[in-house]
Amino acid sequence: xxxxxxxxxxxxxxxxxxxxxxxxxxxxxxxxxxxxxxxxxxxxxxxxxxxxxxxxxxxxxxxxxxxxxxxxxxxxxxxxxxxxxxxxxxxxxxxxxxxxxxxxxxxxxxxxxxxxxxxxxxxxxxxxxxxxxxxxxxxxxxxxxxxxxxxxxxxxxxxxxxxxxxxxxxxxxxxxxxxxxxxxxxxxxxxxxxxxxxxxxxxxxxxxxxxxxxxxxxxxxxxxxxxxxxxxxxxxxxxxxxxxxxxxxxxxxxxxxxxxxxxxxxxxxxxxxxxxxxxxxxxx
Numbered sequence: 001x002x003x004x005x006x007x008x009x010x011x012x013x014x015x016x017x018x019x020x021x022x023x024x025x026x027x028x029x030x031x032x033x034x035x036x037x038x039x040x041x042x043x044x045x046x047x048x049x050x051x052x053x054x055x056x057x058x059x060x061x062x063x064x065x066x067x068x069x070x071x072x073x074x075x076x077x078x079x080x081x082x083x084x085x086x087x088x089x090x091x092x093x094x095x096x097x098x099x100x101x102x103x104x105x106x107x108x109x110x111x112x113x114x115x116x117x118x119x120x121x122x123x124x125x126x127x128x129x130x131x132x133x134x135x136x137x138x139x140x141x142x143x144x145x146x147x148x149x150x151x152x153x154x155x156x157x158x159x160x161x162x163x164x165x166x167x168x169x170x171x172x173x174x175x176x177x178x179x180x181x182x183x184x185x186x187x188x189x190x191x192x193x194x195x196x197x198x199x200x201x202x203x204x205x206x207x208x209x210x211x212x213x214x215x216x217x218x219x220x221x222x223x224x225x226x227x228x229x230x231x232x233x234x235x236x237x238x239x240x241x242x243x244x245x246x247x248x249x250x251x252x253x254x255x256x257x258x259x260x261x262x263x264x265x266x267x268x269x270x271x272x273x274x275x276x277x278x279x280x281x282x283x284x
Contacts, residue, residue, distance in 0.1 A: 075117060087133055089121070089155075095263060126193050245273075
């Protein structure tokens with residue numbers, strides 16, 4: 001039997017970004033144009049644990065939100081086709097590091113992007129990332145190319161009280177993990193990921209939009225490197241050329257967040273590796 005749910009304020013299909021609906025009690029209400037000094041979506045990282053006042057605030061890091069609450073330039077229909085689109089989760093968003101040091105910003109700058117469009121959001125899952133790329137194209141047209149860095153698969157967007165949040169089932173300390181993985185196990189999620197990824201690849205191919213993607217998670221990257229899942233896959237965690245390049249950056253040019261981010265996310269040296277991997281592959 002199929003039940004029609006009476007949730008009047010929830011649109012099951014529209015052109016909105018699903019990621020913009022994420023609900024978390026530790027995230028303050030954000031409005032377009034806001035600039036926050038600290039933003040941590042789950043506050044479970046080492047040295048954080050919800051005590052945001054313990055952070056040493058520096059002028060190098062802030063989170064400025066655009067017209068659609070993303071950390072990038074205002075999205076603009078007239079500029080989409082001549083600029084790249086980036087997406088991912090908190091890593092691509094740039095948690096804990098300066099805006100200009102994120103891998104996406106580095107790639108965009110390398111290729112001389114006129115505008116920077118990055119629709120990554122903290123707590124993103126592979127589903128919300130893919131859904132939001134479709135939403136972007138519906139609203140703003142096709143981009144010049146798409147670059148994505150996916151998180152671990154065991155994240156699932158769930159609807160609660162007309163909002164969407166992500167349950168991080170990949171965390172072994174998560175209270176709901178044991179029940180969730182009985183259904184949302186790794187094989188199930190890999191099946192869903194590969195099918196949704198294939199749909200996105202076919203769609204972008206029809207549009208003539210280049211697409212490259214990878215993952216920052218080494219274990220997942222190792223699994224993907226052994227599978228013939230996609231011609232657009234780029235290994236960004238085990239790339240010796242990118243590793244050597246990142247380590248060749250002179251110390252005088254390195255940021256304070258080179259080896260360690262402010263809140264436990266990937267540091268700038270890893271973002272530089274990710275960027276180099278995508279740049280080299282796109283140049284081929």
